[in-house]
Amino acid sequence: MDSFTIPWPCLDSSAKKPNTDFPKPTTQKSFAEAVNNVCEIPASQLPQACVKGAELAITIPEKDYIAGMEACKHNLHGRIVWPKGATPLTVVALKDKLALLWKDLGRWGMLSLGKDYYEFAFSSLEDVRRVRSIASWSLNPGILKLFAWTKDFNPRTQQNCSAQVWVRFYGLSQEYWRQNILFAIASSIGTPICTDAATAKPLFERTFGQFVRVLVDMDLTQIIRYKVLVERQGFAFFVDLEYENLPDFCTNCNIIGHHLNNCKRIHANNENHATKEQGIVKKQARETKKTYVQTKDGRVDQSRSKFMDDGNENSGKAQEEDEDVIIVEERIN
Template sequence: MEETGEEISQGPKGGWPPDRGRQALITDFLKPQVREKEGESLPEHPMNEPFSAEQDVAEEGLPKIIVPQDAYEERLQGFRFSLIGRGNFKFISMDDIRKEARETWNLKGGVKMAPMGKGYILFKFEKEGDMAALWRRSLTRVAGHVLRFQRWKPDFDVHAKNINIKLVWIRFPDFPLEYWHEKILLTMAKAAGRPIALDRCTRATSMGSFARVQVEIEMGASRPEEIQVERRQPGMGEIF
């Protein structure tokens, strides 16, 4: 552009030259674009609701807002088959993890990965079976370094002191065969942690010496060595 040395003229109140006209403001783009026709009302949407300066105030003095429960539950559905992984990004990268997933995880569907900070990664699987297979492994190795998994949960905060979770196998030795039922075994396993699955031999009742159940426990938490099992007397309801 050639400089002429001429000063650009401004409007009588300063600002942009008169030929520029009114400039769009950011608030213009935040306004609802749906126009209300005569005799019709705008669809329900938070942007269409009138602003009110009066708001509920929490005990801490902060404004209190109640989010739409249906929208929250709809969003939760997207994380049904999600895991949280944690690795050391000093030694591995997201590209390393994606390569490992393609080459060795044997996934039946896709998986989306998103770094969350503090070494945490969100894994959103398309297939429940893929999620379950990785979760049961508890950890895997990427470029020679450990990537540890835990189940995603609502309100997960990377800055909070998160409890480390691991999967372990527990045994019920000398187990009576009439108790070899998946529902019974998973119920009993709650005494040690969160029950996940039975092993193949236990499901098939192919080993009569012990039953084995996989459970999710907190690292460092104590485990009971014995539990007391009770059931109800048929026809009487008495526990014995």
């Protein structure tokens, strides 16, 4: 017998029964289960706080601090200089932009420290050298400047006083064009980062030999040297230094961005000092004015009126004496 299909599903006994299984309710996690980074160290093993003077003090475990220093050995600090009117990017957007520039690197990460400062963690020393070989990275908008990692870094107290500068070395013959020698000379003025492509070429491929070019991370609070004495066994000579695009640095504020001649703080202090000097001069140059104060009010004393006649000639003299005046010097404010 040929099978046929019943057009009315309600009469078909072989129709699939509806699924009556309801999803099981999810159990809510407890607070201890949700927070997986709770402190598991017994309170008895934690250091005890103490009061030193008026402040509370605590001593941290030195072993863990050393481990933290070891974990940061391939880290760098960086600062992004945003152009005026530009909207700063989020950390995720910055990382996406840098991922296109650093696509050949190994694993790396970044985090925001505040005040446009960032910290970068790299997986190898070679990656650190590669990213520092470029003085600044263009983010369009903004420029990322990387500098060496330092312990106890605090963005709130950080003053931007270091810069990566290309330095030219004049007076070096070809036997000195070796990386260890060049970096040794560059270390006298800062932290050497790399040489340019022309300097790094092998001797047979080198076509330029007028000067050496080394990228140096310089602390601008130090004295800028324009020559250095290079010594070897039995011989010494001077090497002239020339800096390319050395940024303006204010020795009064200890920050990069303006020169000492354009320091607003100095101009403000000079104006305040000039105002104070003008006030002192005005106070010293106060003029004196003579004022006349009447010693008597002109009224005749009653005791004297008994002995004076109306026609007495001395009455006129007595009246003149009553009108005597004295001179008093009074300063004008």
